[in-house]
Amino acid sequence: MQHNEPSLTEGTIDLTKPNVARVYDYLLGGKDHFAVDRAAGDQIRKAMPGVQIGVEEQRAVLRRATRYLVGEAGLRQLLDIGTGLPTVNNVHDVAHSVDPGVRVTYVDNDPIVLSHARALLANDTATVVVGGDLRRPEELLDRAQLMDNLDLREPLGLILCGILHHIPDDDDPWAIVGELVAALPPGSHVFIQHLVDPGGSLSEELRGLGRGRYRHRDEIARFFTGLEMVEPGLVHVTDWRPDPDTPSLDYDPALLFAVAGLARKPA
Numbered sequence: 001m002q003h004n005e006p007s008l009t010e011g012t013i014d015l016t017k018p019n020v021a022r023v024y025d026y027l028l029g030g031k032d033h034f035a036v037d038r039a040a041g042d043q044i045r046k047a048m049p050g051v052q053i054g055v056e057e058q059r060a061v062l063r064r065a066t067r068y069l070v071g072e073a074g075l076r077q078l079l080d081i082g083t084g085l086p087t088v089n090n091v092h093d094v095a096h097s098v099d100p101g102v103r104v105t106y107v108d109n110d111p112i113v114l115s116h117a118r119a120l121l122a123n124d125t126a127t128v129v130v131g132g133d134l135r136r137p138e139e140l141l142d143r144a145q146l147m148d149n150l151d152l153r154e155p156l157g158l159i160l161c162g163i164l165h166h167i168p169d170d171d172d173p174w175a176i177v178g179e180l181v182a183a184l185p186p187g188s189h190v191f192i193q194h195l196v197d198p199g200g201s202l203s204e205e206l207r208g209l210g211r212g213r214y215r216h217r218d219e220i221a222r223f224f225t226g227l228e229m230v231e232p233g234l235v236h237v238t239d240w241r242p243d244p245d246t247p248s249l250d251y252d253p254a255l256l257f258a259v260a261g262l263a264r265k266p267a
Ligand SMILES: C[S@@+](CC[C@H](N)C(=O)[O-])C[C@H]1O[C@@H](n2cnc3c(N)ncnc32)[C@H](O)[C@@H]1O
Pocket: 020, 021, 024, 058, 059, 062, 081, 082, 083, 084, 085, 107, 108, 109, 110, 113, 132, 133, 134, 135, 160, 161, 162, 163, 166
């Protein structure tokens, strides 16, 4: 496969360390990664040969959740924090296939993600890209609102897909989510996809994979404190409102490593 060495257009990029967004892109079969990212991705593949289907399904549940947020919950604006490198069927593509008027705000702290997303979205007036760090939620919301695409007086869909497991306990991700949720108006929805510790011998395999913190299900459930869970609750990603072609959970052990849930902020 041909690889693109990502262009260096913004911020500082450390080429000696693997980067979350680029390793994920590599595992998804994308083209934007450096040798150090590919080495980290290969290490993960060696330890868990089914990782490809695992990451594809982590991405697929994001598409189903986006369809739900726009098509069923009827939300007209989405805030996607930890957007990742643009790939096919991004959140704005899925949202606009349901309702072309939906406003999408993407936030990430990775300079390469930001430059790629900005290039891709240069002509898209309903989607904006904002540099921000989830560990500083107040500043992130201030910056996002400056772009005039996000209105915190109207319910919105907050998407935290594949990002919270990169925030260590020491940074108190529960307080961060609590702060974001407090700023949302009632009727807003929150979607979270998170790596989960599957327990048993599979937990051993996780050691050294370096893809973030595999939290216990109860720890992940705590992110939804004060919110009303939408059916089917917090479940493995392939069990969250599956499409007819979604594989069943027993298809590959790699599917046991991530859960997803969506909840509504009550009045
Ligand atoms: C595994 S990717 C997930 C991408 C996409 N949401 C998905 O689920 O396909 C995680 C993304 O979170 C971003 N990220 C990690 N820590 C972050 C932080 N503290 N603030 C903002 N973005 C962060 C990374 O740059 C990366 O793009």
